[in-house]
Amino acid sequence: MSDVVFGLDTFGDVAMGEGGVPISGARAIRQVVDEAVLAEEVGVDVFALGEHHRPEYAITTPETVLAGIATRTSRIRLSSGVTVLSSDDPVRVYQRFATVDALSQGRAEVILGRGSFTESFPLFGYDLAGYAILFEEKLALFAELLKEKPVTWSGSTRAPLVDADVFPKTEAGRLRTWIGVGGTPESVVRTARYGLPLMIAIIGGAPGRFTFHIDLYRRAAEKFGTTAHPVGVHSPGFIADTDEEARNVHWPHYKVIRDRVGAQRGWPPISRQEYEYEVERGSLYVGSPETVARKMAAAIKSLGAGRFDLIYTTGAQPLGARLRAVELYGTKVLPLVREILAD
Template structure:
């Protein structure tokens, strides 16, 4: 099990409700996201990620611009995407934008590359949905070449080739920290392993434990491809209040808004309170409850998966800014320290078991070498 753990926050800049229930303007939501990130930095959290969307219910279509504003007002927190939809973007421009963010933030930039769960960016930027898979494969291949920061010679089918091209600005120190975000297919985790890149599992429904085999597959694939072990992170939604009941009652109407909206687009039925509470239960992917409830659930998920980072997607539909600020405070002040305690105890127990097993193996080897007469 990993011994170093990180804890972050993710948001999609969901359009939220104002004091009287009205939807806030996109501009105000963007300003609120900056304040949420400033709070996360002040409270000592490790990462703040912003998703990319191109639709009315999310305010952020240019995460790097928002992250640049956050970089100017923060000191230590790492800043990144959650995710960058590489399929409908240009790998060179993505690299340039995040290298620029890295320079402005003093080396705190990260990028999480993925295909995204919405498709609005494809027609918006002139890409064909029937090339969904091919676009991501080819662009990820090019992006991986750019990470070397050497002159790039590359040829593909869907983008003009590069011949000995350098890309500017270079990352000042080391390389750009790059993750692959996946939704749960074996092909996706093997692809991440092929490039030797860290993995983010987006777990937004069902039991987190069912992703453990995928994490194991990823680690085996890394070894087979000859890459060193890489960190695995978990991204999941949640909300923290003083009690379980307060958290569920506060979150439910805002959660229902977004799930029902997406459900109508995708042919699902309306979400029920029963389903919502099941997802918030011990075997669901919604981390909603009191600090102790959420901490125990996060620790259990990280243990099951072998994750070294957990990113709470703290924005949920129309959940107001003030409620999110309170949730961020509870996450940083109460949940994260408690998760660290739980993981430290579990890691210590693992170490003791490993020591016993090593001793048993040593005894067996000695007995084999010097059998009793």
């Protein structure tokens, strides 16, 4: 498993500044660019940005920030964490990421998803009643755009296209594209039908329970006669020099954001006991470099994953702690994970 790809993922969480006052969204975005530059310096393979439209997160247009990162880096691949295709226009999404691909000399990729957060739908004038058809139709159009040839398409979610050519073209002839899923079998099968790589968001529970989804993806690809690509995993965590420090820094900020989102979804507040369970046995990769590395390696082995993206911030962790987490991920965690996987 020496060819596993390792990434870092952030939503541009607004950090706590001096005196316990949140920093501005503008500063949070500039901070993300600095973190991406550091990620490249310490050997991380991919840097991914998630799209949100909430006060806790500064990044609403990942590709714009990725374009900025492209001008300050030369090697690291640049990806969205998930781009909410359902509430965007496929043509514009393609054009924006193809532009990032040009600026980065072929390092751009997009992960398309339906969106587990729904704020973008009313914001951009979409009815949540069309949640399923919006993604299905727009993905069908995006799949045609990937061919980089004139497109003729019609549907119910946007104006039709007749022999429309879309620019800019990528130099490689195809934009690297994944589908991000939260675990529904239908989404997994759809990804296989289009022959696209699968990125699974595993944010709770034991990672091994997702072996079913990965097996389903491979079986479905065989049935459709498409390619079953190496599967990616996207999970949250936090790294500090010791287990105790990592938990003490991560827990209070994690609880704030988890309870805020949970209250909107009818979830009870998370207890420290539940948190500790997720850290010990679930899908929170929180701890020292050795602790996180061993847990990552175990998950990669159990799932046969070809990529692992760690969401290295959750909530308002201090800026210095976030930079240290990025540094430790590249300099300590990844060498140990690779060593374990090589055995």
